[in-house]
Amino acid sequence: MTDFVLRLLRLDRRVIFLLIAVATLLPLLYPVSLPIRVSPEVQRVYDYMEKLPAGSLMLLSMDFEPGGKPELYPMAVALLRHAFQKNIKVLGMTLWPAGAGIAEIAFTEVAREKGKEKGVDYVFLGYAPGDASAVISMGQDFHAAFPADYYGTKTADIPLLQKVRSLRDMQYVMSLSVGFPGIDTWYVYGKEKYGFELGGGCTAVSAPRFYPLLDTGQINGLLGGLRGAAEYEVLLGVKGKAMAGMAAQSATHFVIIFLIIVCNALYFLTGQARGRQR
Amino acid sequence: MSAFIGLSSGETPALPGTETLMMRELQLPRRHAGVFFACLVWGLLLLPVVGRAQETDASSAPRLEAFDMPGDAGDSIGLRWPVLTTESKTAVYRVSLSKEQTGAFTPIAEFAATTHYETDISGPWWVWGAKRKDVHFFQVKSTSDFRLERDTTYFFQVTFSDGTESLKSAIVAAAPHANLLNWAKLNNFGILVAFGATLLVSIRRARVNPHIFLRRIPGLDAVEEAVGRATEMGRPVLYLTGSGDFGGSSDPSSLATIAATVILSDVAKRVATYGAELRVPHRAPIVMAVCQEMVREAYFAAGRPDTYREDTNFFISGDQFAYTAAVDGLILREKPAANFFMGYYYAESLLLAETGATTGAIQIAGTDAEHQLPFFITTCDYTLIGEELYAASAYLSREPVLVGTLRGQDIGKGILLCVMVIGTVAITLGEIFSVPWVKTLFQLFNDVK
Amino acid sequence: MLFWKRTFPLLLTLLLGITFTAQYYVPHPASESLLTEVSVWGQIISGFAILLGVGSLIRSHYVKIKRREAGWGYSGVMFLSMLIMLGAGFWSGGKTEGTSFGWLYSYVFVALQGTMFSLLAFFVASAAYRAFRARTPEATVLLVAAILVMWGRVPLGEHLISGIGSVTEWIMNVPNTAAQRGILIGVSLGGIATSIKIIFGIERSYLGKD
Numbered sequence: 001m002t003d004f005v006l007r008l009l010r011l012d013r014r015v016i017f018l019l020i021a022v023a024t025l026l027p028l029l030y031p032v033s034l035p036i037r038v039s040p041e042v043q044r045v046y047d048y049m050e051k052l053p054a055g056s057l058m059l060l061s062m063d064f065e066p067g068g069k070p071e072l073y074p075m076a077v078a079l080l081r082h083a084f085q086k087n088i089k090v091l092g093m094t095l096w097p098a099g100a101g102i103a104e105i106a107f108t109e110v111a112r113e114k115g116k117e118k119g120v121d122y123v124f125l126g127y128a129p130g131d132a133s134a135v136i137s138m139g140q141d142f143h144a145a146f147p148a149d150y151y152g153t154k155t156a157d158i159p160l161l162q163k164v165r166s167l168r169d170m171q172y173v174m175s176l177s178v179g180f181p182g183i184d185t186w187y188v189y190g191k192e193k194y195g196f197e198l199g200g201g202c203t204a205v206s207a208p209r210f211y212p213l214l215d216t217g218q219i220n221g222l223l224g225g226l227r228g229a230a231e232y233e234v235l236l237g238v239k240g241k242a243m244a245g246m247a248a249q250s251a252t253h254f255v256i257i258f259l260i261i262v263c264n265a266l267y268f269l270t271g272q273a274r275g276r277q278r
Numbered sequence: 279m280s281a282f283i284g285l286s287s288g289e290t291p292a293l294p295g296t297e298t299l300m301m302r303e304l305q306l307p308r309r310h311a312g313v314f315f316a317c318l319v320w321g322l323l324l325l326p327v328v329g330r331a332q333e334t335d336a337s338s339a340p341r342l343e344a345f346d347m348p349g350d351a352g353d354s355i356g357l358r359w360p361v362l363t364t365e366s367k368t369a370v371y372r373v374s375l376s377k378e379q380t381g382a383f384t385p386i387a388e389f390a391a392t393t394h395y396e397t398d399i400s401g402p403w404w405v406w407g408a409k410r411k412d413v414h415f416f417q418v419k420s421t422s423d424f425r426l427e428r429d430t431t432y433f434f435q436v437t438f439s440d441g442t443e444s445l446k447s448a449i450v451a452a453a454p455h456a457n458l459l460n461w462a463k464l465n466n467f468g469i470l471v472a473f474g475a476t477l478l479v480s481i482r483r484a485r486v487n488p489h490i491f492l493r494r495i496p497g498l499d500a501v502e503e504a505v506g507r508a509t510e511m512g513r514p515v516l517y518l519t520g521s522g523d524f525g526g527s528s529d530p531s532s533l534a535t536i537a538a539t540v541i542l543s544d545v546a547k548r549v550a551t552y553g554a555e556l557r558v559p560h561r562a563p564i565v566m567a568v569c570q571e572m573v574r575e576a577y578f579a580a581g582r583p584d585t586y587r588e589d590t591n592f593f594i595s596g597d598q599f600a601y602t603a604a605v606d607g608l609i610l611r612e613k614p615a616a617n618f619f620m621g622y623y624y625a626e627s628l629l630l631a632e633t634g635a636t637t638g639a640i641q642i643a644g645t646d647a648e649h650q651l652p653f654f655i656t657t658c659d660y661t662l663i664g665e666e667l668y669a670a671s672a673y674l675s676r677e678p679v680l681v682g683t684l685r686g687q688d689i690g691k692g693i694l695l696c697v698m699v700i701g702t703v704a705i706t707l708g709e710i711f712s713v714p715w716v717k718t719l720f721q722l723f724n725d726v727k
Numbered sequence: 728m729l730f731w732k733r734t735f736p737l738l739l740t741l742l743l744g745i746t747f748t749a750q751y752y753v754p755h756p757a758s759e760s761l762l763t764e765v766s767v768w769g770q771i772i773s774g775f776a777i778l779l780g781v782g783s784l785i786r787s788h789y790v791k792i793k794r795r796e797a798g799w800g801y802s803g804v805m806f807l808s809m810l811i812m813l814g815a816g817f818w819s820g821g822k823t824e825g826t827s828f829g830w831l832y833s834y835v836f837v838a839l840q841g842t843m844f845s846l847l848a849f850f851v852a853s854a855a856y857r858a859f860r861a862r863t864p865e866a867t868v869l870l871v872a873a874i875l876v877m878w879g880r881v882p883l884g885e886h887l888i889s890g891i892g893s894v895t896e897w898i899m900n901v902p903n904t905a906a907q908r909g910i911l912i913g914v915s916l917g918g919i920a921t922s923i924k925i926i927f928g929i930e931r932s933y934l935g936k937d
Contacts, residue, residue, distance in 0.1 A: 013636065013853040020852045034882035037892050066840035067599050067625070098597070098840075101823045101832050133766025140759060168353075168420060179521075179598075179624040193759075195419075204880075205625050205847065209649035211904045212911065227880055250883030252848055257874055259856040264870070267860045351754045428756075456755045463752050470748075473916075474923050481929065523773075533918045536925070563780030564773070571934075589790065593783035599843035611798060625847060632850040635857070646917070648910040656858040664910045665917030671930065679929055687920045694912060 002270065009266050016259065023255040027247035036246060041214055042231040045199045045221030046082070048172065054087035056171040057164065059196075061186065062106065065098035068178035068203055074229035074242035075176050075201045076106045082236055084114035084121065089160055091170075093125040093146075095134060095181040100127040104150060119158045126150030131181040135189040139167040167194040176201035176223075183210060187218050201228060339445040340371075340414075340436050344452035347417060348405055349463075352428035352456030355418045358396060359436060359447060361411075365391040369440035373416055375424070376433045379449055383435055386424065387416065391438065402721045405461050426454050465722045477686035484682025492681060497642050497660035498541075498673050504616035504640045505548045514555040516614035517542055518605065518630065519569060520621020520645070521598060523562040533668065534646045535562075538621035539569055540671040541644070545618060546576035550585060558591045559608065561601045566593050602626040606633045619643040619658065620667065623650045631657035644670065697723055737928045744926030872898055 038046075052058070060079060064072045083090045094103045107124045116122055125146045128134035137145040142164050146155050155161045163169065173196050175186045183200040191198040197220055200210055204225025213219045223232060226249060229242035340359035347354040357373065369391035374383035396413040399406055418434070420426045431453045438445040484490055508515045519542060522535035542558065549556045558573065560566035570591045577586035594604045606629060609617070617634040619627070619641065627643075627650040634641050635657045643654035644662030654661045662670065665687070672680035701720045708716030747765070750758050788802035812831060819826035823833075861867040878884035879895025924930035 011856065013856075016853045016856055017849045020849050024848070034886055036882045037885055039892075039896060065598075066837035067844040069837060069841055070845065098836070101829070102837065104823070130766060130770050133763050133770065136759060136763050136766065140756070140763065163423070165420070165425065203625065206649050208899065208903050209907065211899055212907050215900075215904065246882050250881035252852075253877045253881045254883060256852050256855050257877055259852060260859045260870065260874060263856050263859065264861055267862075349754055351756050351759065456757075458753060458755055460752055460754045467752055470919070473919060477920055477923055478927075533921050536921065536930075540930075560780075560783075563776040563778075563783070566783060567776070567779055589787055591783075592787040593780040595784070596777070596780065597840075599840050603843055607801075625844065628850050628854060629843070629846055632854045635854070646910075646914040648907055648914070651910070653854070656854050665913045668917035668921050680924075683920050683924055683929065687916050690916050690920075691913065694916070 005266050005269050009263065009270065019255050019259070020252055023251040024248045027251050028244070031244060032247045033243075034247060034250065036227075036230050036234045036243065038231045038234055039228075041222040041224070042228055043221075043235070045079075045174070045223060046232065046235045048197065048199065048220055049079075049082050049086065049088070052086065052088055052171055056088050057091065057169055058083055058088050059091045059093070059167070059170045059173045061093050061095060061173065061175045061177075062099055062103035063095045063175050063182040063185075064102075064178035065096045066102060068176075069102055070245075071203045071226045071229065072176045072178060072201060073102060073106060074226065074240055074245075075223050075232065076103070077110055078229055078232040078236060078238070078240060078242070079174060079176075079201075080106060080110040081114065081238060082232075084110060084116050085236075087121075088172075090122040091125060091160075091164075092122065094127050095131060095185065096178075097127050097129070100150065119153070120160055123155075123158055123160050124150045125155075132185050132189045135167070135185055136193070139190065139194040142166055142169075167196060170194075170196045172197050172199065174199045174201065177206075178203055179206070183213070183219065187213070191218070199223075340438055340447040342434065342436050342447035342450050344432075344434050344450040346452055346455050348401075349457050349460035350454075352454045353420055353426055355426065355432065355434075355452045355454050357416045357418060357434055357436065357450075359414050361395075361414060362391075362438060362445075364440060364443075365438075366440055367392055369438065371414065371416075372437045372439065373418070374435045374437065375418065376435075377430070379433045379451065381433075383433075384424070386418065386421070389416075391440070401462050402465065402724065403718050404464060428456055429453055466725070469723075473686075473690045476689050477683055480686030480689065481679050481682035484678040484685060488678035488681070490678075490681050490685055492669075492673060492676075492684065495662065495666055495669065495673055497644060497662045497666070498670055500640070500642055500660050501545060501674075502548065504618075504642060505545065505552055505554060507640055508549075508615035509552040509554040511615045513615035514557045514612055515545070515549050515616045515618070516605075516609065516612075516634075516639075517545055517556060517558045517618040518620065519558070519560065519562075519565055520619070520623050521561050521601070521626065522565070522622035524564055524568075534620075534622040535565055537667045537670060538644070539565065539572055541618075541620050541667075541674070542569055543572045543576050544671075544674045546573040546590075547580045550577040550580035550582040553582070553585065556590050557608065557612070557614065559594045559601070559605050560591060561594065561596055561598075563593055563596075566591050598624060598626055602629050605630055609633050609637055609639075613637045614639055617641045619645070619654065620662075621645065622647050623654075628653040628657065634658075733931075733934060736934060737931065741926060741928065744922070748926075872902070 049058075060076065060083075062072070062076050080090060090107075092103055092107045094100050104124055104126070107122060110116075111118065111122055118124075126149065128138070128145060130137070134145060143155050143161070148154050149158060167173070167190055173186060173190060175183045175198070177183045177200065183198075183202065186198055186200075190196065198218070199221045200213070200219045201223035202210055202225070204227065207222065207224030207228075210219065210222050210224075214222055223229060226242050226245050229240070230246045233240040233243050340362060342357060342359045345356050345358075346352075347356045367390065370388055371391050371394070372385050373387045374385050376383045394414050394416050395411050396406075396409040396415040397411050399409055399415055403409075416436075418426065418432075426432065431451050433449050433451045435449050436447040438447075505515055519535055519538040522532065522538075524532055524535060546556055556573065558566075558569055560569065570588075573590055574583075574586055577583050595601045608614075609630075610633065614634075614637075617631075617639045619631060619634075620643070623630075623645055624647070627645070627647070631641060631643060631654055641658035642660045642662075643658040644667040645651065645654060646664050646667055648664065651661065651663060669684050669687075672684050701723065704716050705720060708714070743765075747762070750762055784805075788805050790796075791799045791802040812828075815826075815828040815831050819828035821828070823829035855873070859866075859870050859873065861870055875891070876895050876898055878888070879891040879893075879898075885892045921930060
């Protein structure tokens with residue numbers, strides 16, 4: 001018996017991997033709809049966007065590369081949908097070189113869905129090299145930081161950017177960040193210097209790190225991981241990819257909880273056995 | 279006196295019909311700064327009782343003042359005027375601007391008369407003095423519709439309107455100037471100087487008395503054991519300096535990366551002494567170049583330059599997951615007996631440490647990336663938490679100078695803790711017993727811009 | 728020789744350290760321009776540093792192939808992948824829309840990166856099974872907090888126990904934030920101390936020994 005328990009405690013991790021794979025796949029194949037509660041930090045981003053008047057300028061910095069796509073891409077899509085619904089003008093960019101491709105896809109797809117025109121309703125500027133210095137130079141002279149957009153059009157010729165001179169002209173900046181550069185960069189070198197309102201989105205693994213910034217007002221709201229994106233979709237009343245992924249996430253969380261309970265039960269069993277032997 | 283706030287006396291035009299203003303507000307920060315430390319306590323005690331002698335105006339138009347905003351890059355102008363007794367919730371103020379005194383005025387803002395007070399200003403008392411609830415304040419900044427040019431004089435007028443009457447203020451002028459110092463950050467500078475001085479004094483004292491107690495850091499004590507184990511098993515020692523770079527102040531990973539390279543030097547010396555093999559894969563080329571130099575020096579210092587291999591440090595990829603995959607592969611193929619994960623990490627921390635754990639290696643991690651600490655604590659044998667990583671060079675070398683800085687750090691932390699506890703209690707009591715200056719006093723420790 | 732290797736870098740560090748500490752307190756546009764300028768220099772240096780990295784990468788894999796070390800075939804795969812991606816990039820002029828480079832980006836690079844990131848879920852599970860044991864009271868607290876957060880962060884958890892979401896939120900907003908701040912304060916002080924040590928040349932081990 002003890003041997004069996006010990007063997008279970010040293011379970012081959014491939015078995016655990018298999019359990020997780022099944023827990024992820026099944027809900028994706030057979031979707032289950034579950035009610036999602038909206039957290040205050042997501043609500044705050046939504047409310048702020050709601051209050052922005054039509055024609056306001058919002059900068060969406062998609063500071064992630066393909067690794068962060070599963071969690072951050074649905075956030076970008078949800079935010080873009082909301083902005084376009086509210087007729088907010090959106091400027092898109094990324095501080096990550098490998099992120100320009102995915103960011104461009106998000107802008108093109110949502111703009112097509114909402115019937116928005118490039119250069120008039122939105123602009124995609126592409127990758128800005130230089131991390132903090134990119135943010136600072138955008139604050140000093142937007143057109144010097146981006147002489148042309150992602151497609152090579154001169155920013156001076158883009159109607160939407162005619163009146164944009166600096167980051168000070170932005171009514172809202174959202175950074176969807178997977179690491180550095182990201183939310184920290186936009187706060188320290190952007191918000192602090194140029195005084196715009198800043199919101200953040202991040203992967204679930206790094207979300208705990210940004211909670212201290214919420215209370216101090218350094219960011220006005222936070223979308224954390226796929227759950228954050230799903231909550232935003234709930235607020236928008238749209239069933240998106242994030243909501244579809246929540247059932248899979250529920251299942252994997254419960255598999256992990258189950259595994260923790262099992263391993264602790266086994267651990268106590270072996271402990272009692274050790275006690276009896278003594 | 280026709281000098282307008284924000285204009286130096288030499289360039290102030292004499293403007294007939296405009297209201298006489300005083301330079302007092304602009305000069306306040308400089309004067310306060312000069313005697314900042316000496317007058318700190320007395321100034322605070324007097325603040326609640328010394329208010330500006332400005333009376334609420336019941337009958338006439340708003341008495342408007344315009345001034346250059348202190349401590350900025352010359353991109354904004356402040357406007358203030360006393361509250362009118364006829365203000366109501368339906369009344370509004372409209373702020374208009376012109377480049378010429380007699381030119382057409384363009385409205386730039388309109389807001390309810392019961393909003394925009396001086397008390398809304400977030401600036402500290404040593405710049406703004408006592409802020410009043412009976413004085414309106416509006417900050418004129420560039421917008422997408424109009425731009426404030428530096429060193430250009432602008433004319434302002436405020437119109438009060440409550441549906442029945444419309445009162446116009448006198449026209450006032452001011453020019454935005456770029457300032458050389460942001461006095462609002464004076465407290466920040468003071469704390470920096472005080473902390474720096476504490477550190478330097480601690481180092482000086484440590485030179486005189488090098489016997490300073492250092493609490494045990496098990497993770498660093500285990501370095502010897504880990505290297506010894508690798509030598510016995512004939513397997514390599516894997517050392518990672520994290521995902522960071524020497525990216526300057528904008529990069530949160532810089533200091534952790536420097537600390538990781540410092541610890542590498544010590545680990546390399548022990549590896550060289552024992553005759554084990556060291557493997558150091560890198561994500562950042564500059565860090566690799568520095569580490570090459572440090573490891574080479576360590577082998578020389580250990581008296582084993584002959585065993586140093588040029589490929590001990592090698593570059594893999596700047597890409598997070600390509601690097602992770604390659605290091606995981608290395609861990610699984612070469613099965614190092616000891617894995618060191620020092621420096622700054624992102625999501626790859628668990629992927630690396632969990633792979634290492636499955637090979638049975640002894641694992642020591644150290645990071646100030648607080649969001650990755652749970653992963654290292656779960657998967658590694660020892661974890662250096664936060665500033666323990668920075669303390670490593672002092673702990674390993676026991677050099678009095680470095681140990682002295684640790685003492686200085688602890689004193690700084692102690693003072694900060696006291697301020698936090700006393701501040702929390704004092705502000706709470708201040709709120710309960712309605713003593714507003716307590717909150718004002720603790721602005722000294724606020725991050726004010 | 729020692730001047731260029733040791734004294735000059737230390738002087739440069741002192742000068743730049745003090746200049747850029749002062750820069751924080753100076754709002755004048757000239758000060759910001761200086762910061763931007765130096766950041767741009769940093770970017771240029773980093774750009775050249777990539778050459779250093781690529782050189783090291785090529786050398787180490789070339790040696791592996793030459794010596795026929797274990798797994799040398801993977802080094803061949805590395806060279807092949809590098810050449811294909813470089814070739815596609817040059818051929819497409821860096822554009823991704825409808826090009827071979829774009830195809831490789833979307834269907835190879837994105838997929839590989841996503842796969843690596845998704846491994847986290849599997850590794851979290853195996854690490855939790857192996858290490859999350861109630862060995863000590865502290866470990867038990869960690870364990871209970873982890874279960875509560877995992878339970879309350881997903882819709883199924885909230886569906887099963889209503890109100891657990893608020894418990895999770897409290898854990899994240901209060902104990903988590905408090906602990907994070909505590910660590911942050913320590914890290915920040917350590918960071919300032921390390922910076923002062925580096926600026927004044929007290930900590931110089933990163934330059935190598937004398």
